[in-house]
Structures are given as C-alpha cells and as structure tokens.
Amino acid sequence: DIVMTQTPLSSPVTLGQPASISCRSSQSLVHSDGNTYVSWLQQRPGQPPRLLIYKISNRFSGVPDRFSGSGTGTDFTLKISRVEAEDVGIYYCMQGTHFPHTFGQGTQLEIK
Amino acid sequence: EVQLLESGGGLVQPGGSLRLSCEASGFTFSSYVMSWVRQAPGKGLEWVSAISNSGDRTDYPDSVKGRFTISRDNFKNAVYLQMNSLRAEDTAVYYCTRRDSGWKDYWGQGTLVTVSS
Numbered sequence: 001d002i003v004m005t006q007t008p009l010s011s012p013v014t015l016g017q018p019a020s021i022s023c024r025s026s027q028s029l030v031h032s033d034g035n036t037y038v039s040w041l042q043q044r045p046g047q048p049p050r051l052l053i054y055k056i057s058n059r060f061s062g063v064p065d066r067f068s069g070s071g072t073g074t075d076f077t078l079k080i081s082r083v084e085a086e087d088v089g090i091y092y093c094m095q096g097t098h099f100p101h102t103f104g105q106g107t108q109l110e111i112k
Numbered sequence: 113e114v115q116l117l118e119s120g121g122g123l124v125q126p127g128g129s130l131r132l133s134c135e136a137s138g139f140t141f142s143s144y145v146m147s148w149v150r151q152a153p154g155k156g157l158e159w160v161s162a163i164s165n166s167g168d169r170t171d172y173p174d175s176v177k178g179r180f181t182i183s184r185d186n187f188k189n190a191v192y193l194q195m196n197s198l199r200a201e202d203t204a205v206y207y208c209t210r211r212d213s214g215w216k217d218y219w220g221q222g223t224l225v226t227v228s229s
Contacts, residue, residue: 041216051219095214096214102159
C-alpha cells in the first residue's frame with residue numbers, strides 16, 4: 001500500500017499568518033491516465049471530513065481561495081495564505097491513484 | 113444539494129453483526145462509486161470498502177476482507193455495509209462517501225459503531 005507521510009503533525013499558527021502542510025508519498029502518484037490523484041481534506045472539530053483540494057491543486061466547490069495545493073510526483077503541499085479561526089482542525093492528504101486509496105496521518109492546525 | 117445520511121450504528125458485542133445504511137440524495141446515485149471510510153476514536157481515516165456504480169464490483173482492505181460486505185440499491189439510492197465477526201478494533205465512526213474519480217468529494221455525518229462486551 002502507498003504510505004502518505006504528512007509533516008508537521010501539529011502546526012501552531014498565528015491568525016492572519018500563512019500555514020503550510022507537506023505530504024510525501026512512498027511512490028509516484030502519477031496515474032497511467034496522466035492525472036495525479038492527490039486530494040486534501042479538512043476535518044473541523046466534531047465534524048466529518050470535507051474535501052478542499054483535488055487533483056493536486058483544484059479547489060472544490062465553496063472552498064475559499066486562501067487554500068491552495070501544489071506539488072508533483074511524490075511531494076505535495078497544502079497552503080493557507082492567511083489563517084482564520086475557522087481553519088482550526090485536522091488536515092489529511094489522500095492518494096487516489098493506486099489501490100487501495102490511502103490517507104496521511106493528519107496534521108493538527110491550531111491557533112497560537 | 114448532495115446529502116449522505118448514515119444510520120445503523122450502535123453498541124455490539126465482539127463477534128456480533130451490524131448493518132449500516134447510507135441514504136443518498138441530490139445527485140444521480142447510479143453514476144457514482146460509493147465508499148465507506150472509518151475513523152477510530154482520536155485516530156485517522158481508513159478506507160474500508162467500495163462498490164462500483166452498478167454494484168458488480170466491490171473492494172476491501174485486508175483488515176475487513178471476509179467480514180464486511182458492501183452492497184447498494186440503485187432504486188432506493190442507498191448503500192449498505194454488512195459487518196460480521198466484529199472486533200474491538202472495528203470501533204469507529206463510519207462515514208459514507210461519494211467517489212469522483214480519484215477523490216472522495218462528499219461525506220456523510222457518520223455513524224458510530226462500538227464493539228464492546
């Protein structure tokens with residue numbers, strides 16, 4: 001199975017400042033169809049996960065443009081340009097290229 | 113508006129069985145692969161089953177293979193997870209998700225399964 005490793009596991013951030021989460025996969029996530037199926041999910045406290053980003057850098061419907069994704073091959077990044085209070089929660093990367101689809105272990109975003 | 117509503121969770125003894133249901137609305141259900149993902153208390157996300165849009169193909173990780181069975185009814189817009197031989201480590205919130213290509217775009221609120229004597 002593909003292992004998705006996120007860093008850091010915890011990220012204290014000041015409101016209004018940027019935040020960045022990295023995700024590294026144990027194999028290339030480029031699919032035979034040419035797409036790279038890396039997505040990012042946000043889980044606010046007490047809530048189910050919510051899709052933020054798909055195919056590395058595409059924002060899902062309703063996601064604020066302060067969220068952005070980037071990366072290639074095995075290294076991917078989620079960035080929040082200016083952290084707001086509502087961004088507190090756990091962030092997961094997920095790969096959907098290889099079966100079974102697997103998740104990173106999660107990064108806790110908290111406000112300093 | 114896409115909605116996924118899970119039900120059927122509860123407390124069950126080790127070795128027991130439980131059937132989860134997920135009612136879908138707001139989209140053409142028969143066009144999508146559906147999955148179940150679980151989250152143990154305080155832990156991360158683990159995919160536990162998937163079913164093709166027509167229902168002719170199902171997949172499971174080794175951790176539940178032979179014990180869990182996913183099925184769907186495209187007339188009722190519902191997907192099910194039959195869980196047998198339950199173990200303490202199956203205790204988790206179980207989420208119904210819709211899969212679009214290589215990502216899971218919609219998630220239900222989840223239903224809690226507790227396996228304990």
